[in-house]
Amino acid sequence: MTLSARILIIDDEAPIRRFLRVALEAEGHHVTEAATGRAGIEACALTTPEAVILDLGLPDMDGREVLLRLRDWTQVPVLVLSVRAGEADKVALLDAGAQDYVTKPFGIGELLARLRGLLRDRGASEPQGAALRIADLVIDAAGRMVTKDGAAIHLTRKEFDLLWLLASNAGRLVTQAMALSHVWGPAHLEDSQYLRVFIRQLRAKIGDDAGNPRYIFTEAGVGYRFATA
Structure with a gap:
């Protein structure tokens, strides 16, 4: 059974946001959307999501910059959407603090599976008495x-x-x-x-x-x- 989670989508393409919202809400998740990097950073602070789906091609700043700014104050799991499929690009994203990435175009089944993996791994920081x-x-x-x-x-x-x-x-x-x-x-x-x-x-x-x-x-x-x- 999939556990409900708060998911933030940061993507400037409205059709992709709608597509993701429908799929995520069907899984029982609560979805917040942002169309720019700055709006996404603000939404992350206000809604404290349990995972972020981040597109790299944003109109106001590169998605990697958004990721770096998020990592200044939060370790929320980030799943990157990108058309950049090269190994160097993937390494750079992981180094910047992303937990995983899906290359566009993507299948919704793969994306949901990757997201489930991130949500299973959340809270891996030091538990009391463990x-x-x-x-x-x-x-x-x-x-x-x-x-x-x-x-x-x-x-x-x-x-x-x-x-x-x-x-x-x-x-x-x-x-x-x-x-x-x-x-x-x-x-x-x-x-x-x-x-x-x-x-x-x-x-x-x-x-x-x-x-x-x-x-x-x-x-x-x-x-x-x-x-x-």
Whole structure:
């Protein structure tokens, strides 16, 4: 059963907005529309949607700029609609903070499936009292403690925050921009050297090998994925 959610559509083409509204409302979602980037940013602040569908070809600003502005203050999942199908364009969108993208023209079945995936993943930030067990690692969010085979591993606060972000999204891509924004804040989106240093430190402390990883897998130029088991 699909859970009802608040969805914001930012697209300047009225027929596409109507098409999406009909499909989304049929799934039980509550839909808000915006035809420009500025209106979309304002609507996101006013309606606090649980997911945003963002077209890149907006009349007042590029959709990537809208995405960057949203990431200054919200981590709402964003599904991008784009005619740009090149790998470099997709990497740039993921780096800017998008969770997923659908290339135009698109099938509504695919778009709804991608959206369901984003809504299932919402709320993956640190839950009170949660603990994760992945392979021989146990990561306790409440106590901010990590053990491996029962032995405690000392992590700094930022090392723990980074490990929790990766592990709580096990199997899913965490882009460099997502990690930097989550751990260091939106002002540090260009400071990728911080992330590389901390990934190296984490690997050393949990006994991971970059050349033959067990826990942290690198998606070159994009980000990282944590092992699922």
